[in-house]
Amino acid sequence: MSHDATPNLDFAGTTPYEDYVQADVLTHLQHPLSDDPGEMVFLVTTQVMELWFTVIVHEWETATRALREDRVQVARDALKRSVRELEALNASWRPLAQLTPAQFNSYRSALGEGSGFQSAMYRRMEFLLGDKAASMLVPHRGAPRVYAELEKALHEPSLYDEVLRLLARRGLPVPEAVLERDLSQKYEPSPEIEKVWATVYGGQDVGEPDSELVLLGEALTDVGELVWRWRNDHLVATRRAMGSKTGTGGSAGVAWLEKRARKNVFPELWTARSHV
């Protein structure tokens, strides 16, 4: 090809880029509900976050499947990709992080009862982390595809369930009650699992490289930390934008989010550290 070759301009139908990316669809999905010029970035940030949720769910489902098949390296690669993606997700708070109440008010009433609380993809993330609740399906009764996906996820083992099953196969004393638990219920932390993680983390000689299970534990800890950061960035942005008003979704607002943000993801991976 000659030095000054320019890109092709001539395509019979749509461009191959369009065929792959569907940019025309993607960039015409923005329908603000108010005349406020600041609403566009609120809407697009929300859409961007939905796309990151989708990628992250894909990575965690890949990791969950790989763990079931004892392919720990494949699982860890997927988790590590998700860590970079969570960093990008969290960075996308920037355009909304300093909204004033007056700025937010200029389009808030147009949102009606709309709230991120109704995000099905966020719920899929929480389910994969072990935070299951059948009640979270209720808002989606009118959307068959979304409902079916959430219902399937509710009854499947979470990422953390598969981690614990792997630890059991590796000979660690994971109680039968944990392995046989009702998967559609929220995972409840236990002292036995805390002890299992303390054993994993404490079980190597000085100077030895970290074991495969420690590396897996650390990838999960990175995930847990970044999810916790997303919740807290959301909380602070909300506190700045609306103080202690009630949420558009009908919750107590900041007070409700504070309670949600206080939870640790993969709790025993944090508490076990006191015993290593």
Ligand code: HEM
């Ligand atoms: C600064 C703008 C924002 C404010 C003031 C805000 C406010 C709130 C409030 C008050 C709630 C509690 C439920 C309710 O009553 O509505 C909530 C929940 C939620 N919001 Fe936002 N939000 C903002 C931006 C976003 C964005 C950009 C997303 C991205 C998708 C998002 C996703 C969520 C999710 C997933 C929940 C449910 C959290 C849970 O179930 O623990 N929010 N938001």
